[in-house]
Amino acid sequence: DGGITQSPKYLFRKEGQNVTLSCEQNLNHDAMYWYRQDPGQGLRLIYYSQIVNDFQKGDIAEGYSVSREKKESFPLTVTSAQKNPTAFYLCASSSGQGNTIYFGEGSWLTVV
Amino acid sequence: QKEVEQDPGPLSVPEGAIVSLNCTYSNSAFQYFMWYRQYSRKGPELLMYTYSSGNKEDGRFTAQVDKSSKYISLFIRDSQPSDSATYLCAMSAEGGATNKLIFGTGTLLAVQP
Numbered sequence: 001d002g003g004i005t006q007s008p009k010y011l012f013r014k015e016g017q018n019v020t021l022s023c024e025q026n027l028n029h030d031a032m033y034w035y036r037q038d039p040g041q042g043l044r045l046i047y048y049s050q051i052v053n054d055f056q057k058g059d060i061a062e063g064y065s066v067s068r069e070k071k072e073s074f075p076l077t078v079t080s081a082q083k084n085p086t087a088f089y090l091c092a093s094s095s096g097q098g099n100t101i102y103f104g105e106g107s108w109l110t111v112v
Numbered sequence: 113q114k115e116v117e118q119d120p121g122p123l124s125v126p127e128g129a130i131v132s133l134n135c136t137y138s139n140s141a142f143q144y145f146m147w148y149r150q151y152s153r154k155g156p157e158l159l160m161y162t163y164s165s166g167n168k169e170d171g172r173f174t175a176q177v178d179k180s181s182k183y184i185s186l187f188i189r190d191s192q193p194s195d196s197a198t199y200l201c202a203m204s205a206e207g208g209a210t211n212k213l214i215f216g217t218g219t220l221l222a223v224q225p
Contacts, residue, residue: 004155040120042200042217043156090155099144099204099213103155 004104006091011109021076021107023091032074033092086111115139118216127225131188135201135216145177147186148200156200191223
């Protein structure tokens with residue numbers, strides 16, 4: 001089945017550690033996105049990529065890094081510089097036509 | 113003031129009720145409007161997509177856009193317990209500009225059997 005796969009679903013991290021969240025899509029979409037979701041704040045865009053080997057900062061990129069070496073993959077690294085990393089992280093993709101994006105199932109990151 | 117305002121709820125209704133979910137916005141340039149449904153601990157899924165003003169119907173769901181009032185609504189007829197979820201509105205001004213989608217904070221709906 002076509003879709004977006006995020007892993008792991010749940011992740012615990014100690015303060016000071018970097019962690020990488022995986023996102024893979026088999027929808028043949030050119031554009032991919034990372035959002036962060038916090039209670040009462042809605043979805044906030046971290047990074048996006050509209051083509052392989054190119055990505056742009058979103059509204060809250062500080063403390064995060066990404067890469068886009070393959071069309072199917074867009075991993076997100078949450079670095080120790082991110083002050084408040086505990087959140088629900090959503091990966092998404094779109095064909096680039098129209099305005100609809102499709103989401104993965106999300107990854108829960110908790111800093112302990 | 114946020115660009116998109118959405119009542120967080122929770123909204124609790126009995127099974128079979130008609131549900132009205134709403135968003136207001138301040139940017140008159142918005143012309144692409146979406147509704148997403150998000151079950152607990154899951155990713156959002158696209159429910160409805162409309163362009164400019166007017167109504168769009170899909171089964172028990174109707175999306176309505178009133179650009180003159182900067183107000184969009186999602187109506188759910190004959191609501192079911194399986195409709196219990198958080199509903200997010202999203203909108204943008206430019207076609208194809210999915211990097212510029214603005215989301216509401218979501219309304220939590222509970223349909224009681």
